Amino acid sequence: MAEKKFNVLPGFGLTLGYTLFYLSVVVLIPIAGLFLRVFEISWADFWRLATTPRALAAYKLTFGASFIAACINAVFGAILAWVLVRYHFPMKRFMDALIDFPFALPTAVAGLTLSNLFAANGWLGQYLAPLGIKAAFSPLGVVIALTFVGMPFVVRTLQPVLENLEREIEEAAATLGASRFRTFCSIIAPTLLPTLITGFALAFARAIGEYGSVIFIAGNIPNQSEIAPLLIIIRLEEYDYSGAMALAVVLLVISFVLLITINLLERWASRYQH
Template sequence: MSAKKNNVLPGFGLALGYTLVYLSVLVLIPLGGLVLKSTALTFAQFWDIATTERALAAYRVTFGASALAAVINAFFGLIVAWVLVRYDFPGKRLIDSFVDLPFALPTAVAGITLATLYSTNGWIGKYLEPLGLKVAYTPLGIVVALTFIGLPFVVRTLQPVIEDIEPEVEEAAATLGASRWQTFRRIIFPAIFPALLTGFALSFSRAVGEYGSVIFIAGNMPLISEITPLLIISKLEQYDYVGATALAVVMLGISFVLLLAINGLQWWAANRHNNRNTGGEQ
């Protein structure tokens, strides 16, 4: 007879029930209410609100800047995570703590700080202005703000995965004649790719809904540097609750499709890596 497993947490039925109730109260019911509110509009009315020129421009700015910021974070976040895991240097703990600064810093404070630094007279902006680079109050400023708030997601997701990769694997590859690029491309990257996709997805989803840090540096000009969350807030201030709900439902739908695609790609990459490992062991 098999021994009965002793678990610290309650049984599966109770734990699953608590999980479903908790997620329903926090996630499913609010999202369901959002969709239900939008049903007050006919499809033609919903379409007219969701496809206005101002709304389409806001979608492009929001998702375009979020995707670009997530790509930047994926590239530089990988470098930061690699350095923090593989190298020892003075001030390492301090730099590691700086990674979490966007988590602790209020988003409004981050937006004001970035706008001050990158403005024409700012510490950084005054050097970029002669080069023809204007960051504050432009779409580029939105990318900077979204990159700032999304970096920790990539770094913290990659760090434990990189720690699990034994340095001996790289040494073995070098012994067999592999170059550094071949070692990275064939051994390191396949192992960290699912985690990198997870960090990208977290950074992207965080950026899509960001509001506080963006409005202070974006300029908020309709059709140019206005994000969709700001457009939704504007409609709420005008007591246009149905219009705000319609835009929120569009954002929800697009975000869900994009995240589903990213998770599908992550699942495919993880299965491919596991199959490679299994085949290698056989």
């Protein structure tokens, strides 16, 4: 007879059951449904629907712009987090609160505001237009919107890790003769890297899924500034359910592969931690 394992925390069975149920309803069943639906069409049809030139352009824009936006956020989000944690200055609390703004703002409002700002006659757009930079209604606009929505993820994931950086580690490096720059490169940056990758992944994932703010500023020109989620909507509006499903499955698979890759990268970067 198997001995019952003793655990001081009660309710393991119940909570695990709930977790599985919740995961099934919220994640697994919808994904399974998507795949089942897509299996109704033949492989050749699927391939044709998923690889139209318009679709390929849309994937390229969605993943390309998301990647660029996540990279921008990784750099500037890290600087923001660094400044907010390491220095004291007036209005710091206020600035810290502002970081969450993109979280709280309805995406449609963000999209509307950004497209107004960056339109050729907008506050910022009017200075960019003479330089030949078309910020709104172009792929650049997509990057701007995705950067906006992804920014808090990097800052908020890095902040606690930066706060927990031991001052003494930097002092130890100094007593061993290391300059501030050397200390940053050899010790602080490698320590932050796993967290930075997490923040990058979150911002990236958010950008891939972003819809609301992008469609206002993108201009949505087919083959040029049309993101994949929008193309799915367009297919649906054409009652082309199979086309929409094919696109959705491609998005899903690529996102999944990307997240796994990023997870492995993060594990590699944190190999010397617990």
